[in-house]
Amino acid sequence: MDIKEVIRTINQMEVDGIISGYAIGGAVGAIFYLQPTATADVDVFISFDIEPGSLIIDPQPIFDYLKQRGCMMQDDSVMIGGWPVQFLPPAGPLVEEALACAVTMDVQGMKTRVFTAEHLAAIALQTGRAKDKIRLVQFVEAGVLDATRFQSILTRHGLQAAWQKFERQFLSDSP
């Protein structure tokens, strides 16, 4: 498996005009700030260009482009560099904001865009699965979150109550 091949390919997709801006989220995005953890796939968030008058998002140009380059489809993913890659539209205002605010990172001279630590943490809080809660604890323990920025994201997206509950459950000695 070669995650750098994934980055190289999505960068090329951007250059070729197949996608207009992307950001890596999920577990792979979190690795830019945290210790490496196993994950089954790579989440790439992109803005889909919607045809005028259409409400349907069409990922076909992406699949056609990648198929032409020998990539295989597997369920909802495309195999790139041995990794199942999911191209995801931002499904809500928080992920839309995360995509807009993504930061550029350097991987051995190769640029890539990744969600900020604060957005990854807020998305983990919102998604709320067990593995997301673990990731959120890791973000807190690693001390990589800018508290002001994180709190403002929570406020904008109505996540303060969820955060207070999370704090009580996981960050307090007395639940």
Next chain:
Amino acid sequence: MTFDLERILKSKEALRNKLTNLPIEEKLRMLDALGERTLILQQAKVQIPAGATGVREDSVPYSEDSQPK
């Protein structure tokens, strides 16, 4: 080796910090290796018979609907 829990926890924390602070190139190499292991484990997964009871958490999409209540 020690059975001193405090020392064990400190040692674990130090390891986590060391892994967190590795250069991104190295972390991505580790991710590739972990991904290969995950793939092997997925392929070797035991099929759970239909009707079997067990605790399982389904994936949810990244959406507003997934917000905790």
